[in-house]
Amino acid sequence: MVSREEHPTKNYESRRIPMNDELRKALRRHLQLLGDRLPEKTACVFGNREGQPYDNIYKALASAALRAGIEGGIGLHQLRHAFCSHAMMMGIDARTVQKWMGHRDLKTTLRYAHVSPDHEKAAIQRLQYKSSHQVDTKTAPA
Numbered sequence: 001m002v003s004r005e006e007h008p009t010k011n012y013e014s015r016r017i018p019m020n021d022e023l024r025k026a027l028r029r030h031l032q033l034l035g036d037r038l039p040e041k042t043a044c045v046f047g048n049r050e051g052q053p054y055d056n057i058y059k060a061l062a063s064a065a066l067r068a069g070i071e072g073g074i075g076l077h078q079l080r081h082a083f084c085s086h087a088m089m090m091g092i093d094a095r096t097v098q099k100w101m102g103h104r105d106l107k108t109t110l111r112y113a114h115v116s117p118d119h120e121k122a123a124i125q126r127l128q129y130k131s132s133h134q135v136d137t138k139t140a141p142a
Contacts, residue, residue: 084112089119
């Protein structure tokens with residue numbers, strides 16, 4: 001685990017984010033692709049050609065965005081918004097996402113979450129109106 005002194009979080013509190021099987025597989029594939037290019041003793045999964053941590057992550061993000069055809073580049077903050085939004089749209093509860101994001105306040109997490117129009121359409125289609133659940137919505141006479 002990286003110490004707080006090396007790479008502090010904004011609030012200087014460490015946190016752990018669990019890895020699922022899919023991420024483990026992706027990281028193994030990444031390491032296999034690197035093959036001989038990966039220096040023997042490196043702590044970096046994503047490092048520069050010398051196996052050292054990137055000294056400028058913004059250049060690496062700009063390069064990746066260019067290769068992906070994303071106009072205008074991409075920033076770290078956009079990745080945080082994307083992670084939060086995708087987690088919420090996948091059905092992860094807001095409190096868990098809040099913990100992963102390192103937010104003290106749930107309101108902050110909810111500001112990061114953006115629901116896509118397609119997700120909204122799919123969500124409304126899941127609603128069901130069964131007669132056993134219907135209630136009388138007429139107001140009682142005064």
